[in-house]
Amino acid sequence: MWRSTCLITAALLATTATALAEPVADFYGGKQIKFVIRSGVGGSYDSYSRLLGRHIGKHIPGNPSVVPLNMPGGGGIRAANYVAKVAPQDGTILTIVSQGLVIDQALGLNASFQADLRDFHWIGNISASNQVLVTWHTSPTRTLADLMRRETVIGSSQAGSISVQMPAVLNNIVGTKIRIVFGYPDGRDINLAMERGEVEGRATNPWSSYISTDPQYVENKLIIPIIQIGMRKEPYLPDVPLMRDLAKDAAGQAVLDFMSKAVAFGRPIATTPGVPTERVNALRRAFDLTLKDPAFLQEAKTQRAEIQPMTGAELETIVRDIIGSPLELRERVRLAIQPTNAKEIPGKPGGNE
Secondary structure (H helix, E strand, O other): OHHHHHHHHHHHHHHHHHHHHHHHHHHHOOOEEEEEEOOOOOOHHHHHHHHHHHHHHHHOOOOOEEEEEEOOOHHHHHHHHHHHHOOOOOOOEEEEOOOOHHHHHHHOOOOOOOOOHHHOEEEEEOOOOOEEEEEEOOOOOOOHHHHHHOOEEEEOOOOOOHHHHHHHHHHHHHOOOEEEEEOOOOHHHHHHHHHHOOOOEEOOOEHHHHHHHOHHHHHOOOEEEEEEEOOOOOOOOOOOOEHHHOOOOHHHHHHHHHHHHHHOOOOEEEEOOOOOHHHHHHHHHHHHHHOOOHHHHHHHHHOOOOOOOEEHHHHHHHHHHHHOOOHHHHHHHHHHOOOOOEEEOOOOOOOOO
């Protein structure tokens, strides 16, 4: 009797699951999902987006095709505004969101940023690899002590980007002597500037990005990681100081923790506001399945793409925590991210970070 009851219950659950899945499959069958990429072709945002896009469709009920759509501009603001205000709100849009935008919204830094990230439906995070400040191997600055002692010229992208904010926080809270040179169109331009000797290092870039897109820098020890930024140390960088361990007092600690939590935002994937719950759940399941898919993992390995997944629910919590931080803390962060030792080079906004 007990066994019969269990079998009946299991059959009912299976029938219910199938009934719930069928409308989603019916919706996505024969459809195309546009994957909005916040940068141009090349760089880690683009490579991670295209990698995920090549595999996630087979895990979405109805097996829709996934087509990349590069939309650079404003450090990711153009793409985020499009997803929030223009794109269809039906589950046929995926996007990778710029890491710095959660700070932008929390602090109200840019009037052109019209999206509310709390309204996005968060699907998952591909990689939460730490940001790393590095110097070129010819620079006299090779340790944190050197960075505290001598002025070190570090390249960054456009004003207001996380690559300017992080070295500003290091100067203002930790006491480093970074000379911030900003205005480079994208990360590859900063890399070239390091190679040419125009700057001594690069302000921020995920460690996983160096491994995947510039492995020769790591293998040949052309870059020296000085400080890593995240909630915990990278397994491969156990001896590199973690920014949040460098606070001098409780007020500074709160600022460093705020910025470090923002780095955990990583390479996040979202869909538009307004998507029905069953489709959001289907996209989240598809994301989770994709990141365990042997074919996906094999291609990621081939591309040297580091995969450190985070669920959509975890990502949503981080977004709400950062944007909902106390006003007093947000005001301290606003002051801490203002660069005081910086100069701009001629350049155009956007790029392929």
